[in-house]
Amino acid sequence: MKKEEIKKVVLAYSGGLDTSIIIPWLKENYNNCEVIAVSGNVGQDDELDGLEEKAIKTGASKLYVLDLTDEYVDDFIIPTMKAGAIYEEYLLGTSTARPCIAKGLVEVAKKENADAICHGCTGKGNDQVRFELTIKHFAPEMPIIAPWREWDIKSREEEIDYAEAHNVPLKINRETNYSKDKNLWHLSHEGLDLEEVENEPKYEEKGFLEMGVSPIDAPDEPTYIELDFEQGTPVALNGEKMTAKEIILALNELGGKNGIGLLDIIENRLVGMKCRGVYETPGGTILYKAHEYLESATLDKMTLHEKQKLAITFAEVVYNGQWYTPLREALSAFVDKTQENVTGKVRMKLYKGNIIKAGLWSDYSLYSEEIATFGESDYDQTDANGFINLFGLPITVQAMVDQKNNK
Template identity: 75%
Template sequence: MSEIKKVVLAYSGGLDTSIIIPWLKENYNNPEIIAVSGNVGQADELEGLEEKALKTGASKLIVADLVDEMVDDVIIPSMMMGAKYEDYLLGTAFARPIIGKKLVEIALAEGADAVCHGCTGKGNDQVRFELAIKRFAPTMKIIAPWREWDIKGRDEEIDYAEAHNVPLKISRETNYSKDKNLWHLSHEGLDLEDPANEPQYDKPGFLEMGVSPMQAPDQATYVTLDFEKGVPVALNGEKMKASKIIEGLNQLGGANGIGLLDIVENRLVGMKDRGVYETPGGTILYRAHEVLEMITLDKDTKHMKQKLAIDFADLLYNGKWFTPLREALQAFAVDTQKHVTGTVKLKLYKGNIITSSVTSPESLYSEKLVTFEESDYNQDDATGFINLWGLPDTVQALRELGKL
């Protein structure tokens, strides 16, 4: 421990990372601590962060703007693939590889001896951070206090904070474990640890990105999204970059109670975990993209992409973003988007997303073929098709009847 002179700490200002600074000072012979916070769209959570970090012992705070990198390099390719992990839209997992990579860049630039994070030994984030660190600095020492200290839980963390005069924004009654970025907000802990307890959606202060469907307006809201080769390029007719589109969709979706998810998911480390997620804009964006693909992708490509989406989501969820397989799967996803260009109009109403219309200059949908009225399609062609398609079944049946 005496060899550790300088540590780069992944710093959010939450309960875990707030007490890690004095803990590192006490247990690693008073090293210099550079706090690094990745701005991934958590907005107001960055306010007052520098003052807090310096007051608790950090030499400085570096805030890295990672919003567009997270959106363009991780979120959009994942949306193209349709990646979901057990219906979860991967909010926390989207940010971790980008933050991990930036921690290494700063650690190397600052000449740090170690990188430290506040992830617990029970969760997925420890794996996501550390695999990113190992990818870009394989010999860098990693400090994970939750795997070293004798603190057993969040109540004891609060005790430690109070004893060391570390200011906190939470109390013992409101200390949900939360993670927020541009894409989502997660809630874990307290009453949510028992799946028998209904989430308190209507309780003031629980939801932060929107309202519950019960509190949403009685009037529907229409939203229009334009895509070019699978990339969202305009919201309600206004051209803007993808991160701004998500920001706008968060406001529209949040106001209409869109994107609430309550699941018990299978963590990488082997246990099941109950989480409540708010993903208003992301839920709308995924749906719009899926609707556009319905008329622009052929059947075989669509079905193969749905199969590979599970593998892609697993890689991201399990921290293996910086791997050859993810790169190969992403190349496939991007290639499938060559014709995914068009406009989708959706109706938002009390937690529901209703498709209003979809148009595309690259559409495979032919009204002339599918119409119930007269068309150029020759229905007699179906006879030979069915005979050939069902030939194996016919032969098997004849064998069973002894007529082969």
Template identity: 70%
Template sequence: MEKKYNKVVLAYSGGLDTSVLIPWLKEHYGCEVIAVSGNVGQGTELDGLEEKALKTGASKLYIEDLTKDFVDDYIIPTMKAGATYEQYLLGTSFARPIIAKRIVDIALKEGADAICHGCTGKGNDQVRFELAIHAFAPQMDIIAPWRFWELNSREKEIEYAEAHNIPLKINKETNYSKDKNLWHLSHEGLDLELPSNAAPINKPGFLELGVSPEMAPDKPTYVTIHFEKGVPTAVDGEKLESVALIEKLNKLGGENGIGILDIVENRLVGMKSRGVYETPGGAILYAAHAKLEEITLDKETSHYKNQVALKFGELVYNGQWYTPLRKALSAFVDSTQETVTGDVKLKLYKGNIIPASVTSPYSLYSEDMATFNEDDCYDQADSAGFINLFGLPLKVRALNDQILYKKTGEHFPSVEK
């Protein structure tokens, strides 16, 4: 027998899964359904959401504006870390924790018995939502219908929606699974499920944040971004708050075919999945930030930070934002950013991001040291002693190999001859 609930808070986007969940929850549990949507910059997707939620049976809808916190507390820290997951710039991954945290806040305030989400049992988002719920409401029941319900395909969901007069913006022919926020837009499903099929990026209406590289202008666009301690603060000399800055870079990047990624990634749950991602502004920011770090970070810090970035990206992708390790890694990253201040100029051209210039008051690059011309600050004769010491282990091994060979006719293991 199904457990009974009086009040369930639903993570509600107005997409296919959550649209059918409101009447489905009421039918199966006889409960009040309170819908919660997190505004993380998905724009027009929120239009008409309240009317739709109420008409399909929700008692109320919360639309929580999380956009600025999303940028300042999740996007920028991840960008400063240089964190990616298999090239992917983690768009959906860090949106889920902030939304889930706010859903928990509302569920506790409303005295809800359970929280429901529409994530599939094959996907990553179920983990991201539920880890955040465990972090802030460990006793809260979680309903995940995709693990047990009868609507076990998107086609069946569409049929259910049509039978219950639930309006949808998609049909069986345009049924890509998409997720959009200020930072990115993801596309999955349909013809993308076969890696042998080329992504239809030139098909009208497929891309939403920009154009394909082939459709971009023949004339390049130049953009200059200013950073203060790793945080982008201005574009082309104009100071902008964080949300407006990303919006501006999204426009510039989108117009020039920047930030389109087509990959087969390794999902947390074990399978491979093919997706197409649009991250125009994010791709620009990552490129500019990395360029600035080239001249402001020393070698050891830079190389170690690359290792941290790999782990940071895995934590974000796996929904482990609210963990002690992620918090500790962010503290390390913030320490490395003390000197990451300066200006980066980039050339945007048909999907390419080409460095044009980089300057910083904290630059570690020395023209006097690096020049091929005559200088008085570097004695090239010193390099002989350096190489002798640096290569000493190789020299000792080679000498010992010669002795061994004279005695036995054999070489040291792995010595190439």
């Protein structure tokens, strides 16, 4: 489709710096086209306050706010958590949210008969890929506009200049201009002083952390929690039945106040460069540890080890924006099979940034105290003779051959 033929554009809108200036930019550069802003609510809370008024004042014709929180948790977070998928220590917060949001974007674009979909992702980042691969899956013929790959703006400072020149209201200033992404699973921080890897994150500085506190500022007394799982999915916290979303939100509060889930990493982006990010994932970190603890008792050795291998692939697929692919679906099918007996209760102790195992109960546990005990049991230790002889047979034969050939 030619540029002049685009009359209506659906914009992925967060109200942040990038998408705030994109509205007037689209109208200036795409023949005063109609801009329909769409915000996917994945749990960013107060970031949605005043969003409609801001979008309209900036030039949008309307704003859709899509409540995606349940879908995000049930269809993206929980399957990823059950897979044990971790990308270079990162618990895939932004990575899981983007395909969920992009799916909603396409639904609105089709409803509104839009000519194109626009996003505010930079040409340096991963999100451009995550958005566009999802759009291609659901609307392969839909044109995609990516202003960062078109305009002559080179930095966030120049974006602020543009916003000021066009009277676009911003919640940030040049001194607090971290690039952040927030949802109910995590909060990421990039930019400013974090771009210099020799700088320590300002964990103790007021206003830096939003989902919790530094372990230094956490209580001196531990917090005990109990989590119940059914087939790998969390179903209760401290004996109270809850949805997975409710559990994550409650764990965010408990983990946050105990300094849980802070991560400072230099990660490898899909586009080839390394970047430095600081992440807050208090509830998610607890959930991963608890689930891993239960799996250690309920999965047999070969299944557990194979699952751990495939967790790396699962994480790369999600990180790279390939959620809607046959491979991800096949991996999820494998994961679901492994979770059939991952049912039980775990107790964890939260203390100054640490998650300490404090007990496990499961009717499906493969751990047998009778077999593993150092005390008296029915286990016949002489059985080990034949096992070791057979297991070591290749080593024995190789040694005999080496001796024969004077090696």
